Amino acid sequence: MRTFLHSIQEVWNARALVGVMTRREVAARHAGTALGVIWPYLQPLLSVAAYYLVFDIVFAMRLGEGASSHAVGTFLIVGALPWMAFCDAVSRGMGSLLEAGSILQKNPLPPVLFPVRSVLASSWIFGPLMLLLALCYIPVHHMQWGVLALLPLMAMQLLMTLLLSYALAIFAAALRDTLQLVGFALSVGIYLTPILFPIAMFPQGWRWLLWLNPMASYVMGYQSALLQGQWPALQVWVVSAVWIAVLAVVVNVLVRRSRDQLVDWL
Amino acid sequence: MTGMHMAKTQETASVLVVKNLGKEYKLYDSPRQRVKALLTGRAMHRSHWALRDVSFSLERGQCIGVIGDNGAGKSSLLKLLAGTMQPSAGTIERSGRITAILELGAGFHPDFSGRDNLYFAGSLIGISQEEMRKLEPEIIAFSELQDAIDRPVKTYSSGMNVRLAFALVTAVQPDVLIVDEALAVGDQSFQKKCIERILDFRQKGCTILFCSHSPYHIRHLCDAALWLEKGQVQMFGETEAVLVAYDARTRNLQKEKDRLQWGEDVPTDALATMSDHPDSADLPDAPDAPFVVKPPDTSRVVPHEGACILSADIENLDGGDPPVLRGDDLVVTIKVRGNGDEVPNVGFMLEQKDGVGITCIATHEEGAEPVRQPDGSWQSVLRFTDLPLHSGDYTVSAYLFDRSGLAVYDHWFQYQTFRFVYPKPLPGLVRLPHSWS
Numbered sequence: 001m002r003t004f005l006h007s008i009q010e011v012w013n014a015r016a017l018v019g020v021m022t023r024r025e026v027a028a029r030h031a032g033t034a035l036g037v038i039w040p041y042l043q044p045l046l047s048v049a050a051y052y053l054v055f056d057i058v059f060a061m062r063l064g065e066g067a068s069s070h071a072v073g074t075f076l077i078v079g080a081l082p083w084m085a086f087c088d089a090v091s092r093g094m095g096s097l098l099e100a101g102s103i104l105q106k107n108p109l110p111p112v113l114f115p116v117r118s119v120l121a122s123s124w125i126f127g128p129l130m131l132l133l134a135l136c137y138i139p140v141h142h143m144q145w146g147v148l149a150l151l152p153l154m155a156m157q158l159l160m161t162l163l164l165s166y167a168l169a170i171f172a173a174a175l176r177d178t179l180q181l182v183g184f185a186l187s188v189g190i191y192l193t194p195i196l197f198p199i200a201m202f203p204q205g206w207r208w209l210l211w212l213n214p215m216a217s218y219v220m221g222y223q224s225a226l227l228q229g230q231w232p233a234l235q236v237w238v239v240s241a242v243w244i245a246v247l248a249v250v251v252n253v254l255v256r257r258s259r260d261q262l263v264d265w266l
Numbered sequence: 267m268t269g270m271h272m273a274k275t276q277e278t279a280s281v282l283v284v285k286n287l288g289k290e291y292k293l294y295d296s297p298r299q300r301v302k303a304l305l306t307g308r309a310m311h312r313s314h315w316a317l318r319d320v321s322f323s324l325e326r327g328q329c330i331g332v333i334g335d336n337g338a339g340k341s342s343l344l345k346l347l348a349g350t351m352q353p354s355a356g357t358i359e360r361s362g363r364i365t366a367i368l369e370l371g372a373g374f375h376p377d378f379s380g381r382d383n384l385y386f387a388g389s390l391i392g393i394s395q396e397e398m399r400k401l402e403p404e405i406i407a408f409s410e411l412q413d414a415i416d417r418p419v420k421t422y423s424s425g426m427n428v429r430l431a432f433a434l435v436t437a438v439q440p441d442v443l444i445v446d447e448a449l450a451v452g453d454q455s456f457q458k459k460c461i462e463r464i465l466d467f468r469q470k471g472c473t474i475l476f477c478s479h480s481p482y483h484i485r486h487l488c489d490a491a492l493w494l495e496k497g498q499v500q501m502f503g504e505t506e507a508v509l510v511a512y513d514a515r516t517r518n519l520q521k522e523k524d525r526l527q528w529g530e531d532v533p534t535d536a537l538a539t540m541s542d543h544p545d546s547a548d549l550p551d552a553p554d555a556p557f558v559v560k561p562p563d564t565s566r567v568v569p570h571e572g573a574c575i576l577s578a579d580i581e582n583l584d585g586g587d588p589p590v591l592r593g594d595d596l597v598v599t600i601k602v603r604g605n606g607d608e609v610p611n612v613g614f615m616l617e618q619k620d621g622v623g624i625t626c627i628a629t630h631e632e633g634a635e636p637v638r639q640p641d642g643s644w645q646s647v648l649r650f651t652d653l654p655l656h657s658g659d660y661t662v663s664a665y666l667f668d669r670s671g672l673a674v675y676d677h678w679f680q681y682q683t684f685r686f687v688y689p690k691p692l693p694g695l696v697r698l699p700h701s702w703s
Contacts, residue, residue, distance in 0.1 A: 020389040024375075031377035103373040106366075107390045108349025174300040257304055260352040261292055265300070 003259070004252035007166075010110040017109075018117055025121035040125045044084050048077050048133075063198065074140065078226045079195030079219040081133055085126035086161060086215050087186045093118040093165025094182055097173050101266030111262055112255075115166040123158050130154055137226045144229030153221045153232070156240050160214055163247035170254045173265040193219050214243045281361050281441050281473050282324040282347065288355030289317040289342050289497075316342040317497045320356070324442070324473050331484035331505060332477040333512055334494035340477050343494065344368065344446050347475065362441025365391070367432065369446070376420035380411055380430055383419055387434055401437045408459070409433035429456055436463055442473045454572060455605060458673040465670070481509050486672055573605040573675035576643060578614075578664040580682060588659055588683045596650040596686075602636065602666045603643050605675065612636055612646045613665035618658060619683055624696065630671035654697040657688045 011018060030039040055061050055073030063072055096114040097104075104111055134141075134150055141147050172178040192213050194202065199220060202210065210216040217239040221232035258265075292311035294300045303310040317339045324330060334340050345351040347358060348366035373390060374383045384405060388398045406415050409429040419427065436443075445464065468474055468487075478484055484491060484505060491508035493501040501508050581597040583589035604610040613628035629636060629646055636644035661683045666676040688697075 016394070017389055020386065020395070024386050028375060028377070031375070103390065105345075105350055106368055106373060108364075108366075109390065171301065171304070174304050175297045177297075253307070254304060257307055260290075260354050263351060264291065 001248070001252050003256040004248055007110070007112045007251070007255060010112055011116055014110065014113055018113055018120065021113060021117040022120040022124060025117050026124055029121070041129065044081060044126065044129055047084070048081060051076050051080060074137075075198070075223070075227065076196060077133070078137075078222050079193065080190075081126070081129060082157060082218055082222055083190060083193060083195055083215060085122060085130070086157070086218075087189075088126065089119045089122035089161045090165050090168065091183060091186060092122060093161070094168040094172050095179060096165070097169040097262070098176075098179075098266055101263075104263050104266060112166060115169045116162060119158070119162045119165050123154075123161075127154060127158075134226060141226055141229035146225050146228070146230040146232075149221060149225040149231050153218055153225065153240075156244065157215075157218050160218075160240065160244050160247060163244065163251050164214065167247060167251050167254055170258050170262065173262060174258070189213060189215070192216075194223075195219055198223075211239050214247075217243070279326040280323045280359075281326050282475075283359040284323065284347070284356070285321050285359075286356035287317055287320040287343075287346060287353055287358060288315060289339075289346055289351065290315050290354040315354075315497055317346070317494075320494075320497075320499055322492060322499065322502055324475065326441075326473055327468070327471045328490065329468055329474040329476065329488045331488035331491040332475065332494060333479075333481070333484060333491055333508070334500075335516075338494040339497040340494055341446065342497075344444050344475070344477055347442075348444050360442065363392075363438065364442045364444065365435055365438070365440035366444040367435055367446065368444070374419045374427065374431070377418055379417060380415040380419055380422070380426075381406075384415075384430070384434060387431075388437075391435060393438060397438075405430075405433045405437050408437075408463075410456070425456075432460055436460075436467070439467060439470060440472055442475065443467055444475045444477075446477045454673065454675050458605070458668050461668075461670070461672045465672070481513070483672065485509060572603075573610060573666060573668075574603055575664055575666050575676045575678055576601040576603055578662075578678060578681065580662070580684060583684055586685070588685045590685045590687060591653070594652045596653045598648045598662070598664075599645065600636075600648065600664055601639075601643055601645045602676070605668065608669050609635055610644055610675070611667040611669065611671050612644075613667060614648055615663040615665070617661045617663070617680070618695065619661050622695070624655075624660070628665070628667065628671065630667060630669075653686060654699075655686050655688065656692065656694045656697065657686060658695075659683055659685050 026037070026040065030036050033039050035042070052073045055076060056071045057073075059072075061072040063075055093115040096118040097111055100111075100114040103109070104114070130150065134147060168178060168182055172182075190196070192210065193215050194210065199207065199210065217236045221236040221240070224230045224232045224236075291314045292303075293314055294303065294311050299310040302308070320339075320343065332340050332343065342351065344366065345368070346353050347360075348364065348368060349360075350366070350368070373387050375386070378386070381402070384402065385395060385398050388401075389395070393401065406412070409415075409426075409432070411426060411430060414422065414426065415430075419430075422430070443464065464474065465487075474487070476484065476487060488505050490503060491501075491505045491512075492499060493508050493512050501511055578598060578600045580591070581599070582592045582595075584592055598614060600612050600614065602610055602612060611628060611630040613626065615626045616624045618624060627648065634646065636646040639645055661680045663680050664678045665674060667674055
């Protein structure tokens with residue numbers, strides 16, 4: 001794991017620069033717009049508001065047995081917002097190295113900084129939104145202590161997204177098709193995550209499939225924390241931790257194999 | 267000899283020590299092979315070593331020129347030294363701040379203002395926000411952008427882009443400066459400012475590694491030269507010696523190429539006959555040739571401002587084609603407009619028509635300042651008394667330099683051909699000063 005630790009050290013040594021790059025990335029996402037910094041926040045907020053209006057106000061749909069909430073919109077939003085955060089961070093992080101090609105070829109910077117800044121910029125937008133959601137859901141979870149699970153869950157999701165984005169960014173540098181493949185996987189992935197339906201509705205024999213999706217455990221964790229105010233089951237933590245460990249090993253191998261040629265591929 | 271000299275000073279003042287440096291490019295047949303190599307860790311590539319076993323060290327204040335053919339590994343070496351590429355073998359020990367002027371203007375975000383980009387690009391090269399606040403006025407002044415600094419970079423011309431980038435990267439005095447052919451940026455007065463800034467760094471003890479195709483600049487700027495050949499150090503030492511060796515090698519290669527072009531079965535004396543009569547090889551001059559490339563005539567369009575050559579007339583030419591020089595002396599009157607009140611320098615080059623150089627002369631080399639004319643222009647009259655050439659056709663070029671002789675403001679390359687007839691029918695090129703006893 002020497003290579004992996006070295007990457008962490010590179011990010012730490014350049015933490016001031018990472019801060020500058022992250023602020024800049026957030027600014028670049030709304031550069032030239034009239035509303036400015038409101039835009040990145042407004043887009044997910046508007047989708048969430050649309051879910052609520054359509055499912056809970058207009059149609060007033062109800063979920064059946066086994067769901068942690070019976071209002072469809074309320075249930076959907078808890079999974080959809082972290083999923084949006086995940087998609088945003090992964091798709092931007094994945095392309096970050098290719099995008100930074102000309103900068104990396106001219107400045108002696110560690111490549112790892114670029115996926116890190118993309119993912120941090122996404123979490124800078126979605127992190128506050130998640131906390132805002134927790135506030136809006138007070139009538140649902142009644143501020144029971146299980147809500148606190150939100151913080152470690154968000155931290156772990158950030159870590160997992162960082163690792164996955166870096167790994168995919170290296171893949172994308174080697175093979176541009178990665179962008180298309182993963183883009184497709186992300187658009188289909190929402191159906192393979194218990195966001196639109198409670199896991200109880202998933203056929204018993206096929207539930208293990210859900211664990212192959214790195215976001216499934218997080219979505220279930222958020223659901224129990226925000227909808228029931230309960231500390232998520234042990235399974236959620238174990239699966240999330242295993243995913244992080246596996247991704248760390250993968251990143252370690254990829255960085256070691258690509259280090260001396262990565263910039264040439266961009 | 268050079269090696270010993272280097273070793274002696276290594277402990278004291280080396281700012282850059284390169285040992286057995288190598289760079290391997292892994293060539294994959296397709297991106298899929300690249301992924302396979304990533305996934306399996308097996309070697310799926312053919313390797314190309316752009317650099318192999320390169321070792322040298324630079325002392326504080328030294329200026330080194332890197333020469334070599336295209337593909338000899340110059341750019342790879344500079345990128346490795348700048349740290350934008352990772353070496354495949356060997357080590358580089360750097361000390362202090364390294365600034366590389368590799369390719370300017372990259373990394374600016376088109377939607378942000380010049381000032382915004384300055385702060386961001388500055389942080390990429392290690393200038394913190396507080397430092398930048400102090401440096402900012404000087405950078406903006408140097409880049410000559412004035413109010414445009416608050417406009418988005420996408421509205422900039424390429425010249426403005428490059429000026430801002432150059433001002434930024436050179437805002438902080440580095441310990442080692444790496445320059446890759448970047449002297450040709452912007453308009454002539456900005457080019458001059460760039461050169462002056464680099465010279466100023468050098469005077470303050472900055473080590474400079476300079477990569478150029480221009481032997482002229484290497485000769486004037488560098489204390490030592492490094493000649494790369496196929497990724498390896500062919501020669502490292504005193505500038506003149508390396509340039510002469512490189513030049514000799516280049517000529518030999520050219521000769522070899524010509525030989526291959528003419529074919530091996532052409533008898534050498536046939537070649538000699540052809541070069542004796544340059545006209546016979548001048549096929550484009552035949553009357554029915556569809557397109558004739560002629561040297562530009564002297565009635566050039568003179569720009570209204572900026573330093574330029576106004577005229578460079580040769581006396582006593584008749585109206586033939588090519589004109590024949592009447593008389594024994596070659597007298598060239600070069601009139602130029604300088605850059606403001608700065609004293610310019612004038613250069614002159616005489617070549618045989620088919621390309622062999624005979625002599626180059628420049629006023630700054632000989633301390634012969636051009637003479638100011640009442641209208642503000644400058645004039646130099648160059649006289650070759652009793653022109654010591656044999657009969658043949660000759661081509662001349664004129665150059666205009668700045669005061670230091672480093673920035674080339676204007677050049678009329680091979681602007682005139684003339685024929686000289688030496689009354690005695692002896693073959694040869696020049697008549698050297700000699701005596702019999």
